[in-house]
Amino acid sequence: KAGVTQTPRYLIKTRGQQVTLSCSPISGHRSVSWYQQTPGQGLQFLFEYFSETQRNKGNFPGRFSGRQFSNSRSEMNVSTLELGDSALYLCASSLGAGTRYAYEQYFGPGTRLTVT
Amino acid sequence: AQTVTQSQPEMSVQEAETVTLSCTYDTSESDYYLFWYKQPPSRQMILVIRQEAYKQQNATENRFSVNFQKAAKSFSLKISDSQLGDAAMYFCAYRSLNNAGNMLTFGGGTRLMVKP
Numbered sequence: 001k002a003g004v005t006q007t008p009r010y011l012i013k014t015r016g017q018q019v020t021l022s023c024s025p026i027s028g029h030r031s032v033s034w035y036q037q038t039p040g041q042g043l044q045f046l047f048e049y050f051s052e053t054q055r056n057k058g059n060f061p062g063r064f065s066g067r068q069f070s071n072s073r074s075e076m077n078v079s080t081l082e083l084g085d086s087a088l089y090l091c092a093s094s095l096g097a098g099t100r101y102a103y104e105q106y107f108g109p110g111t112r113l114t115v116t
Numbered sequence: 117a118q119t120v121t122q123s124q125p126e127m128s129v130q131e132a133e134t135v136t137l138s139c140t141y142d143t144s145e146s147d148y149y150l151f152w153y154k155q156p157p158s159r160q161m162i163l164v165i166r167q168e169a170y171k172q173q174n175a176t177e178n179r180f181s182v183n184f185q186k187a188a189k190s191f192s193l194k195i196s197d198s199q200l201g202d203a204a205m206y207f208c209a210y211r212s213l214n215n216a217g218n219m220l221t222f223g224g225g226t227r228l229m230v231k232p
Contacts, residue, residue, distance in 0.1 A: 003160075031218050043207065043222035056217035090161065094218055103149060103211060103218055107161040 002027065004093050004108035012114045018079040021111045023091035025072050031055070031096030032074035033105060034066060037088040046089075049074050050096045078113075086115045118143045120210050122223035129198045130231050136183075137193045137226045139208030149211040150184070151220070152193045156204040164206070167191065195228075203230045 005024045013019050025032050033056075034046040045058040049068035066076040072093075078085055089112075092105035119142045129135035141150070152164040167175045167184050175182050179196045195202055208223040 033218050042224045045219045045221070048217050048219060050217070056219045058219070096218065104163060104166070105218060105220065109160040
């Protein structure tokens with residue numbers, strides 16, 4: 001089974017621009033979660049989508065948004081980029097419901113975003 | 117809100133020896149999951165071991181085992197017979213069972229170095 005894929009792997013943007021990151025979950029997984037990883041703040045939860053609905057949201061400003069498509073692929077968008085948005089953005093997929101281990105999350109390789 | 121603390125930013129171990137990574141957490145919940153994740157340099161995060169809080173028996177996966185002390189809110193990871201491939205960042209993570217969603221709260225991580 002193919003793992004979680006994220007595109008692009010690397011991205012350089014300028015302050016004020018917007019960016020869209022994509023995540024394709026493992027086949028059959030309906031939940032996609034997004035995390036931001038920075039040296040200063042560590043790993044922080046952004047949001048989770050399950051069956052095209054946002055199920056959980058972390059403590060991030062409204063500039064961070066996401067969506068999920070009917071095939072479970074997810075995108076996250078960051079508008080009006082700030083220098084502090086430079087980070088590794090990880091997505092993780094899981095079954096999301098239905099079995100004892102539905103909660104186990106499998107991570108993608110991440111998208112490294114640099115804002116200049 | 118739950119918090120997870122890893123008090124050892126860096127640890128080192130000699131190849132073939134045993135090392136223990138510490139993790140403490142704060143929660144008022146009685147049922148939850150705990151995880152250790154491994155993030156090798158420039159590679160994606162993988163699940164090492166899981167522990168369900170209602171289980172008294174400590175989880176074991178090959179050379180990896182945990183010491184789960186629920187009353188003390190402690191969840192340490194023991195790596196036996198350390199190998200060079202064990203060198204990585206290790207993250208302790210908490211998942212609440214109080215909502216249906218998938219949100220992990222991570223500790224700050226411990227960088228493990230393995231000396232040949």
